[in-house]
Amino acid sequence: MAVMDTQSATTAASGPIARLRGLAARMLGGTSEASVTRRLAGTIFIIRVISAAIAYLAQILLARWMGGSDYGIYVYVWTWVLLLGSIMDFGIAASAQKIIPEYRTAGNHALLRGFLSGSRWMTLTTSSVIALLLAGLIRLLSPWIDADTIVPLYIGCLMLPPFVIANTQDGIARSHDWMQLALMPQFIVRQGLIIGLTAGALALGLHLGATLAMAASAAAVYIAAISQMIVLNRRLAAHIEPGEKAYDIRGWLAISLPILLVESFYMLLSYTDVLMLQQFRPSEEVGVYFAVVKTLALVSFIHYAMSATTAHRFAEYNALGDRDRLSAYVAHAINWTFWPSLLATATLLMFGKPLLWLFGPKFVGGYDIMFVAAIGLVVRSAIGPVERLLNMLGHQRICATAYAVAFLMNVGLCFALVPRYGGMGAAAATSLSLTFETILLFYVVRARLGLHVLAFGKARPAL
Known part of the structure; x- marks a missing residue:
């Protein structure tokens, strides 16, 4: 019954998204790769904006319902879930955007069918084993x-x-360009369920502490994932003819594990600030900093939207050997990452105080931190989704090295700045690390691929 309710919620939510997508299509028009990319990225961005509004509301309500200490604990544990959950698939989620287009282009239908089912069984098994080991580690510690x-x-x-x-x-x-199916269960259905379940607990007179909030979040994760699985299986059955399956697990891992390194260091770089704050500062301060990060999330959504839309096309154009098309497509992706990110940052900084006040009056104290945290996001957006470009073109190891260096730099700066400066130190450490990472990736792409991956400074070909 829960799965049916979630599917209904997904269908209901898709109505306004479909209308907004139709409006974006009329505005952007065209059938070229650039137009298709903008429409798909627009769809993703709209979903992420709606999800951000829901998530923002969820965090505001949880902060007010739970109190500073419990909210800080919830944020700390949820950050660990986001961090570990994003890297425990061994890079399969990201490498799917390379493997699937290559199988399709080469006509390897047996391997394609094997990957679509086998990849999920593999990640389910390994993540379950790792989760049990982590539970044992918690007991020991x-x-x-x-x-x-x-x-x-x-x-x-x-x-x-x-x-x-x-x-x-x-x-x-x-x-498969099924962007609504990819994102809505995790970013809209799941967040909506968290609000509904925690509100229901309060209505029943239960004390909403960190434990109950995590239990509600766990239920939401299960319902959203199962619902997505049912719909995805139906679409794949209609899209791909049944037949023999072949499993190249060694080949999948050869592609995925280097990408896993990239994803791991990226996630570590993204969450180091929050985790380090928890070690050196009170839980209440962690909550304030997390509110700042959530407020600036709109900027990272733009980068996310372009990354999600472009990755498998990078792989496809490279497999076809179309260098000119790839170069023009990369330039387009960079422009449509940086300039919207710059505009979004300026808007969020302008309205930062009232947005933080929604969490509670004490959260307004994090407004100054927003300016420092925003620097790294804007600088990083200037080179667009080049990490996806490197991953899709087989340069995962050098990309992972750049991320590793930036992560280690972030850890060192956090150790130096967080104990004394708290949230401001965490924001400064992250922005400096992101700036250094951007410089590294710019030179890596220029040296390895001969491409100018900057939103300005050189004339760009039209797509």
């Missing part, structure tokens, strides 16, 4: 862990397998 954090951490382990499966299904759906 429990004497040194805050007592109020232990049960939420166990619940976090419980939700890791469906979280990983949802990420894998996201990658498969994106490779």
Whole structure:
């Protein structure tokens, strides 16, 4: 029954998204790769904006309903779930956007069918084993862990397998340009369920602490992932003829593991600031900083939208050997990442105080942090989704190296700045690391691919 309710919610939510997508299509028009990319990226961006509004509302309500300390614990555990859940698929979610187009282009239908089913079974099995090992580790370390954090951490382990499966299904759906199916279950249905379940707990008179909030989040993750699986299986059955399946697990891992390194260091770089704050500063300060990060999330959504739309096309054009088409497409992706990101950043900084006030009056104290945190996001957007370009063209290792260096730099700066400067130090450390990473990736792409991957400074070919 829960799955049916979730599917109904997805169908209902798709109505306004379909209308907005139709409006974007009329505005952008055309059938070229550029037009198709803008429409798909527009769809993704609209979904992420709607999901951001829902997630923002969820965080505001949770912060007000739970209180500073419990909210800080919830944010800490949820950050670990996001971090670990995003890398426990061994890079399969990201590599799907390389493997699936290459199988299609080469006509390897047996391998394609094997990957579509086998990749999900593989990630489900491995993530379940890792989750059990992590639960055992928590038990061993429990004497040194805050007592109020232990049960939420166990619940976090419980939700890791469906979280990983949802990420894998996201990658498969994106490779078929099914952007609504890829994103809506995780970013709209799941967030809506978190609000509904926690509100229901309050209505029943239950105390909404970190444990209950994590339990509600776990239920939402399971329902959204199962619903997505049902719909994805139906679409794949209609899209791909049944037949023999072949499994090249060694080949999948050869592609995926280097991408996993990239994704791992990217996620570590994204969440190091929050995790380091939890170690050195009070939970209330972690909550304030997390509110700042959530407020600036719109900027990263633009980068995410272009990455999700362009990755499998990078792989396709490279497989076809069409260098001119690839170069023009990369330039287009960079322009449509940087300039909208710059505009979004300026808008968010302009309205930052009232947005933070929605979390509670004390959260306004994080407004100054927004300016420092925004620097790294804007600088990073200036080279667009080049990490996807490197991954899709077989340069995963050098990309992972650049991310690793930036991550280590972030850890060192956080150790130096967070104990003394708190959230401001965390924001400065992250922005400096992102700026350094941007410079590294720019030179890597120019040296390896001969491309000028900057939103300005050189004339660009039309697509």
